[in-house]
Amino acid sequence: MDELSARQLREKIVAGEVRSAEAVAKVFERIEKFDPEVGAYISTYRDEAFETAEDVDRRVSAGEAVGVLAGVPVAIKDNMCTTFGATTCASKILENFHSPYNATVVEKLLAADAVIVGKANMDEFAMGSSTENSALKRTVNPWDANRVPGGSSGGPAAAVAGRLCSAALGSDTGGSIRQPAGFCGVVGLKPTYGRVSRFGLVAYGSSLDQIGPITRTVDDCALMLGVIAGHDPSDSTSVDEQTAHVPDYLEKLDQPVGNLKIANVPKFNEGADEQVRAALDEALDVYRQLGAEVLDIEMPHLDYAIAAYYVIATAEASSNLARYDGVHYGHRTERPRDYVEVYSKSRAEAFGKEVKRRIMLGTYALSSGYYDAYYLKALKVRNLIRNDFADAFGECNCIVMPVSPTTAFRLGDKIDDPLQMYLSDVYTIAANLAGIPGISIPCGFDDKGLPIGLQILAPAFGEAELLRIARMFEANTDWHKKAPPLESVDN
Amino acid sequence: MPERIDREQVTKVAKLSRLELSEAEVAEFTGQLSAILDYVEKMNELDTTDIEPLAHCLPLSNVFREDSVKESLGTEKALANAPQRDGPFFKVPKILDESFGA
Numbered sequence: 383m384d385e386l387s388a389r390q391l392r393e394k395i396v397a398g399e400v401r402s403a404e405a406v407a408k409v410f411e412r413i414e415k416f417d418p419e420v421g422a423y424i425s426t427y428r429d430e431a432f433e434t435a436e437d438v439d440r441r442v443s444a445g446e447a448v449g450v451l452a453g454v455p456v457a458i459k460d461n462m463c464t465t466f467g468a469t470t471c472a473s474k475i476l477e478n479f480h481s482p483y484n485a486t487v488v489e490k491l492l493a494a495d496a497v498i499v500g501k502a503n504m505d506e507f508a509m510g511s512s513t514e515n516s517a518l519k520r521t522v523n524p525w526d527a528n529r530v531p532g533g534s535s536g537g538p539a540a541a542v543a544g545r546l547c548s549a550a551l552g553s554d555t556g557g558s559i560r561q562p563a564g565f566c567g568v569v570g571l572k573p574t575y576g577r578v579s580r581f582g583l584v585a586y587g588s589s590l591d592q593i594g595p596i597t598r599t600v601d602d603c604a605l606m607l608g609v610i611a612g613h614d615p616s617d618s619t620s621v622d623e624q625t626a627h628v629p630d631y632l633e634k635l636d637q638p639v640g641n642l643k644i645a646n647v648p649k650f651n652e653g654a655d656e657q658v659r660a661a662l663d664e665a666l667d668v669y670r671q672l673g674a675e676v677l678d679i680e681m682p683h684l685d686y687a688i689a690a691y692y693v694i695a696t697a698e699a700s701s702n703l704a705r706y707d708g709v710h711y712g713h714r715t716e717r718p719r720d721y722v723e724v725y726s727k728s729r730a731e732a733f734g735k736e737v738k739r740r741i742m743l744g745t746y747a748l749s750s751g752y753y754d755a756y757y758l759k760a761l762k763v764r765n766l767i768r769n770d771f772a773d774a775f776g777e778c779n780c781i782v783m784p785v786s787p788t789t790a791f792r793l794g795d796k797i798d799d800p801l802q803m804y805l806s807d808v809y810t811i812a813a814n815l816a817g818i819p820g821i822s823i824p825c826g827f828d829d830k831g832l833p834i835g836l837q838i839l840a841p842a843f844g845e846a847e848l849l850r851i852a853r854m855f856e857a858n859t860d861w862h863k864k865a866p867p868l869e870s871v872d873n
Numbered sequence: 874m875p876e877r878i879d880r881e882q883v884t885k886v887a888k889l890s891r892l893e894l895s896e897a898e899v900a901e902f903t904g905q906l907s908a909i910l911d912y913v914e915k916m917n918e919l920d921t922t923d924i925e926p927l928a929h930c931l932p933l934s935n936v937f938r939e940d941s942v943k944e945s946l947g948t949e950k951a952l953a954n955a956p957q958r959d960g961p962f963f964k965v966p967k968i969l970d971e972s973f974g975a
Binding site: 482575683685693704707714722727730739742761762763764815817842 | 878913950967
């Protein structure tokens with residue numbers, strides 16, 4: 383029997399064929415068995431999970447209405463606020479922080495009757511590409527325990543790939559959903575900026591951050607997006623219905639897109655590993671066989687995306703992270719000599735190296751004498767990059783490229799060279815700068831057996847078509863059905 | 874080649890950032906930030922003379938609402954995570970010394 387997707391599991395629960403409590407028990411069995419090695423979760427909530435599951439089961443047997451994620455075990459990245467447990471951001475500074483409110487996405491998951499099984503590991507404050515910057519624990523790639531799961535949503539991606547939940551939510555500021563999804567062989571979607579509320583998401587780069595689903599299939603991704611998308615009065619950057627309607631992402635999902643035009647950017651892809659490029663070429667062939675036209679285009683400013691991103695994101699971070707002052711919440715140094723030390727020692731003691739590095743870089747870029755040369759320049763380059771996308775989407779439905787230049791790298795390989803780590807984000811960053819949606823779907827394996835991801839980018843608020851395009855590929859390939867060799871999934 | 878950012882500047886930025894760095898961290902960050910800034914210089918290959926800066930991708934406009942009384946967090950919840958409190962207040966070390974205002 384094939385394993386169940388989140389959507390199929392929900393249907394079986396609603397039909398009374400499977401009890402949610404059974405599904406949750408199975409997930410916790412796997413967590414107990416495999417998570418000591420994988421390290422996907424910072425915290426798990428067994429009692430609360432069973433309580434929700436049993437409530438769903440009771441309502442199903444009583445014939446009551448249940449939500450669209452009824453009884454489905456999900457994980458959330460630990461930078462989304464919850465009133466249960468801590469919201470750590472994988473940082474010492476928030477290790478004991480208990481949020482007084484739930485993030486809007488958490489409220490939406492609960493309203494859809496999802497069962498939140500745990501909060502997943504990440505790079506501290508979502509800063510990183512390997513999850514090695516977590517101050518609280520180490521996550522490994524379920525496909526190879528010597529390799530990183532990607533980052534910063536490495537925990538959610540590893541949990542989904544390792545079948546330690548049915549689906550998860552991550553957040554993506556420069557690729558933090560798509561890259562770990564690619565490294566772990568699962569599906570990851572960064573929605574359009576403004577599509578999903580950021581209320582209760584711990585801020586990193588506020589003009590770039592976006593929450594999105596990490597799932598095993600494209601239809602689960604559409605299902606999850608439908609739950610979390612939409613306007614939120616608590617987030618002024620979330621877009622209202624009038625500006626961009628939230629469609630039913632599942633409704634036409636299985637209808638192939640006619641007259642599909644896909645743009646390829648061969649020059650930009652030259653930097654990717656040979657096997658990654660080969661997998662991309664094969665993916666393009668799949669689309670050609672489905673009747674799509676592939677056009678080669680140039681996007682001259684994409685080469686400057688990393689430079690612009692690491693100025694803009696760090697500038698925003700330096701401002702956002704000023705709130706960690708040791709006064710209102712979070713770590714405070716013991717016996718400060720004066721109030722300045724409350725700030726400078728608390729922050730020095732409890733922020734990790736990468737967080738300090740980015741705060742420093744951003745502060746420098748915004749400081750007097752450097753603002754024009756770095757921050758303002760980066761905002762102008764950002765505009766050029768957005769224009770590149772506008773020009774490209776004038777002649778195609780979507781753009782494809784690799785998710786990252788290589789497959790999952792080894793633990794420790796890049797951790798001492800921050801610039802090398804940044805350069806691994808080359809293919810994902812531009813979508814955040816332009817605010818457009820992007821999805822990563824499994825499209826092959828390299829000769830070491832590591833998953834390769836295919837990235838598809840679409841115009842702003844084009845998620846419905848983007849998901850259909852991704853589904854076309856998935857429906858004609860089997861890559862998404864491969865599970866990592868932790869142990870065969872026993873149903 | 875001189876480093877793009879020197880120790881003195883790193884120390885100044887650390888102060889602006891309210892981060893107390895050790896000597897070893899200053900040395901490490903000087904090299905790493907210089908390498909990153911060298912890379913970022915790449916942006917100068919582009920002529921951006923007539924290009925508008927783009928701070929945000931959405932056409933944002935101000936949002937108005939009625940100024941109505943709503944439920945708020947409440948003192949206990951707001952103080953629940955405080956490292957130190959004194960009754961209904963956040964407690965911090967003295968900010969003004971005795972000479973102030975004398």
